[in-house]
């Protein structure tokens with residue numbers, strides 16, 4: 001049996017993987033379009049159970065009608081339901097947006113707060129959404145543990161935890177804080193493009209040599225290449 005990996009070796013291996021992912025995906029970023037923190041908060045809430053592409057398509061109409069929290073809090077429910085309709089779960093999503101906007105108006109003068117402890121108190125906003133907003137709209141480093149991030153962190157052997165908050169802390173300890181936001185983008189891009197939940201493209205993976213889960217998907221380069229997606233979620 002191989003000796004267990006020391007904490008130092010684990011950190012080195014993790015950072016090597018991150019460096020290679022950064023080179024592989026130089027365009028990695030938040031795939032949701034937004035112009036300001038309010039827009040990012042809203043589109044992140046809307047992106048649950050749908051694709052970023054669909055949310056991006058709805059965005060211009062949504063923010064032309066409701067450019068800020070005050071306007072959205074005063075929205076006519078049926079009109080708002082009609083706009084978010086293409087995203088599915090339109091009643092629940094409309095309810096979330098109305099509550100969220102009303103809370104921002106009531107407690108934050110219509111502005112999105114820039115602190116984790118305030119963001120997680122907003123209705124319908126969990127730690128994942130809060131970290132997306134902090135990292136991308138406020139430049140406050142944050143680790144976004146979505147389904148891709150959690151799966152890859154476990155495949156890489158960075159943690160065995162399944163609870164997102166524990167994953168966040170375990171992975172955060174391996175990297176300097178300033179790298180957290182881009183690390184999140186790199187893992188999510190890799191998860192969307194190559195390291196799929198089912199059939200990861202191991203034979204076409206740039207970090208295969210440092211990945212203990214190599215072989216979870218096809219290792220034949222030709223078969224693996226066919227599994228690579230050039231875009232994120234369609």
Ligand code: SF4
Pocket residue numbers: 155194195196200201202203205206207208211212213214215216217
């Ligand atoms: S080797 Fe396979 S399991 Fe490991 S990161 Fe690459 S695609 Fe994912």
